[in-house]
Every structure is written in structure tokens, then in C-alpha cells.
Amino acid sequence: GQQVMQIPQYQHVQEGEDFTTYCNSSTTLSNIQWYKQRPGGHPVFLIQLVKSGEVKKQKRLTFQFGEAKKNSSLHITATQTTDVGTYFCAGHGDSNYQLIWGAGTKLIIKP
């Protein structure tokens, strides 16, 4: 079946360093969504990209959707303690009503 691979599983950074997570789909996606889940919390929507090659920014966060609509990335510049959590990507493939989820990347700030 369709799969979305997300790497890395964990990333440890010093506060102020950058963070990047990558998603790669086995098939073309109609869209890519990104969610953030704080420890003990629920996923919260960050953004959706739908166009090939699309790039969107939210303050220190930059989201990209690949030209082939099979990969995406989230880059955080100068991480802060408030960025701690797990970041998930998800996209619609063949099924219009079923999102395919990556396994998430956990951002950990080193003390």
C-alpha cells in the first residue's frame, strides 16, 4: 500500500540550532499537511501545501512540497524550547478521504 516515510525519527539539537524533517511518499500525493504534537498532547495542524514546488513560511518555519509531489520538508530556523514536540507529515494519495501519515520526527532540545 501507499506509504510515507519520515526521517529522522529523532533529532537532538541545541537551542538556537536548525532542525529539518523530511517526508518521502511511495506515490504522488494530492497535498501534504504538517502537524505538531506537543508531549502528551494532540496533533495540531500547521499548514497544507497543494502545488508542485510550493514553498510556504510561517515565521521561523519553512515548508516545501517537491516538484513531483512525492516529498516534503519542514525546516525550523534557530529552534526554541517552544518548538519541542513531534512533527508529522500527512498526505492524501489514491483515497480522497484517507490521509497517509508519516511516523513523525521528535524534536528534542539538549539541555
Add this chain to the structure above:
Amino acid sequence: NAGVTQTPKFQVLKTGQSMTLQCAQDMNHEYMSWYRQDPGMGLRLIHYSVGAGITDQGEVPNGYNVSRSTTEDFPLRLLSAAPSQTSVYFCASSETGGWNTGELFFGEGSRLTVL
């Protein structure tokens, strides 16, 4: 505006017991869904509904039943709980569920332990 409300937040069951996880949304969303989240495995879709009276299976439907008698409510039933169903369950809704709909709104989750 409450958004998506799930109850209970925590539940402990014995193997073989049945229970219902409740989910209600007050945003008049047509699409509602149930996910389970296990460590290192992300979110897996159990069942979903695109409107009252319409339900369909997701990736991991076995052992779970759903119904959608109203737009607001989408309960998830465990018929005979098994330890493999120990997980955190999330209910989520969106306007229509399609790829051009936009965000899913999640409830706060229900943590289920089956002994």
C-alpha cells in the same frame, strides 16, 4: 466553541470487556474519523465517516465498530477488548475530509489500557 470533545480521557479494561469511546464535534463538520497512535508508528486510521449514516473502514478496522447517526457524534466501540488495543485514540474532524478541505481538528485523546 468546544471543537472536538472525546470521553473518557483515560480507561482501563480487562481483556474481553467492551466499551465505547465517545466523540462529539460542534463545528458542523461532515467528516469525522478515529485514529490510534502507538509509539513509533504515527497515526493509523481506524474508521471514518463522510456524513451521517455513512461510515467506512480505514487501515486498522478489526475489533472496532462505528456508527454515525448524527452529524455531531461518532462513537467508537470496542466489542471485546484485547491487549493489542492498548493505545491512545484520537477523534478528528474536518469540513469534508477531502484533499482540498484543509486541516483536521483533533480531540485531546483517550488513553486506553487493556490488561
